[in-house]
Amino acid sequence: MHPILITGGYGFVGRHLQQAMLQKKLNFIATARNLPAITDPQLKYLDFCDKKSLDLFFEKYHPSAIIHCGAISKPDECEQQKELAVQVNVKAVQDLLGYAAKCRSHFIFLSTDFVFDGTTNMQREDAVPNPVNYYGYTKLLAETLVKEYPFTWSIVRTILVYGNPLGGRHNLVSLTQQKLQNAEIFRVVNDQHRTPTFIGDLVNAILTILEKNANGIFHICGNEMMSPWQMALQTADYLQLNKSLIQPISSLLLAEAAARPKISGFSIGKAKHILDYQPTSFKDGLRFSFTPTT
Numbered sequence: 102m103h104p105i106l107i108t109g110g111y112g113f114v115g116r117h118l119q120q121a122m123l124q125k126k127l128n129f130i131a132t133a134r135n136l137p138a139i140t141d142p143q144l145k146y147l148d149f150c151d152k153k154s155l156d157l158f159f160e161k162y163h164p165s166a167i168i169h170c171g172a173i174s175k176p177d178e179c180e181q182q183k184e185l186a187v188q189v190n191v192k193a194v195q196d197l198l199g200y201a202a203k204c205r206s207h208f209i210f211l212s213t214d215f216v217f218d219g220t221t222n223m224q225r226e227d228a229v230p231n232p233v234n235y236y237g238y239t240k241l242l243a244e245t246l247v248k249e250y251p252f253t254w255s256i257v258r259t260i261l262v263y264g265n266p267l268g269g270r271h272n273l274v275s276l277t278q279q280k281l282q283n284a285e286i287f288r289v290v291n292d293q294h295r296t297p298t299f300i301g302d303l304v305n306a307i308l309t310i311l312e313k314n315a316n317g318i319f320h321i322c323g324n325e326m327m328s329p330w331q332m333a334l335q336t337a338d339y340l341q342l343n344k345s346l347i348q349p350i351s352s353l354l355l356a357e358a359a360a361r362p363k364i365s366g367f368s369i370g371k372a373k374h375i376l377d378y379q380p381t382s383f384k385d386g387l388r389f390s391f392t393p394t395t
């Protein structure tokens with residue numbers, strides 16, 4: 102059996118996928134372009150924007166499935182570096198699909214609620230996308246390419262993922278912990294609303310998609326709508342930290358480079374039906390996020 106390839110293996114989602122796949126004893130290779138000083142045997146070098154690197158990798162490993170987590174995932178970075186965003190988030194997906202087709206691999210693409218404009222809530226998988234920023238635009242272009250893939254493909258759209266960063270980059274709940282523990286003021290947007298996703302739920306959904314060979318688009322998120330400010334407050338409550346340091350701010354005052362949808366939440370009926378998906382409550386998600394892993 103050929104291995105499963107994870108790109109972006111050292112990103113937030115990639116680290117959790119690695120952990121879960123190790124536990125399940127799955128045959129996989131996680132890849133990154135910046136390898137840590139101490140590497141695990143399942144972690145290999147791959148720059149998916151470099152054809153030579155892709156040639157060598159696919160010739161050697163012939164992956165049975167590809168979970169493409171690698172991306173420029175920060176909306177402001179995409180807005181400020183549009184050419185690079187297209188290279189990494191679109192052109193590289195086109196190239197990867199070409200390599201994947203030669204191996205007839207199952208192609209799983211991680212996408213985002215930011216393909217929608219945030220004017221309607223509880224979007225289904227067949228809702229019409231309309232991105233309001235360049236990040237969402239590049240992800241939508243990539244989705245269009247994935248949908249043309251002649252073998253099994255899956256698009257997993259998710260929303261504001263949170264959990265233990267496993268030593269990698271911060272997410273909203275881990276950043277809240279860090280800021281409050283350092284007694285820093287933390288300004289958090291209170292005029293946008295999301296249904297945040299517990300990282301364990303996302304990873305389980307991806308692994309079920311893999312197991313069931315499930316084709317198509319899947320919406321994966323939590324089922325509680327809240328603002329990032331409310332998320333930070335609940336995190337402070339859970340950790341019993343000083344929540345008076347958390348200050349609400351409007352997105353207009355924050356003036357980020359990329360516009361954000363005002364409201365985004367998915368209808369998750371399809372995932373419940375096909376993947377037996379059951380989202381974790383935010384309260385439990387916090388508990389799991391801050392419980393030390395063994």
Ligand SMILES: NC(=O)c1ccc[n+]([C@@H]2O[C@H](COP(=O)([O-])OP(=O)(O)OC[C@H]3O[C@@H](n4cnc5c(N)ncnc54)[C@H](OP(=O)(O)O)[C@@H]3O)[C@@H](O)[C@H]2O)c1
Nearest residue numbers: 109111112113114134148149150171172174211213261262
């Ligand atoms: N986290 C969320 O809340 C969220 C929400 C919706 C959708 N998503 C999507 O889910 C996926 C995973 O997200 P994430 O949070 O794990 O993102 P992340 O932590 O930013 O990880 C992305 C990884 O991609 C790597 N990468 C970028 N260009 C590369 C290249 N040319 N070759 C090899 N690796 C490269 C990055 O490596 P470097 O560090 O070396 O740049 C980074 O480790 C992304 O597609 C994202 O758009 C995430």
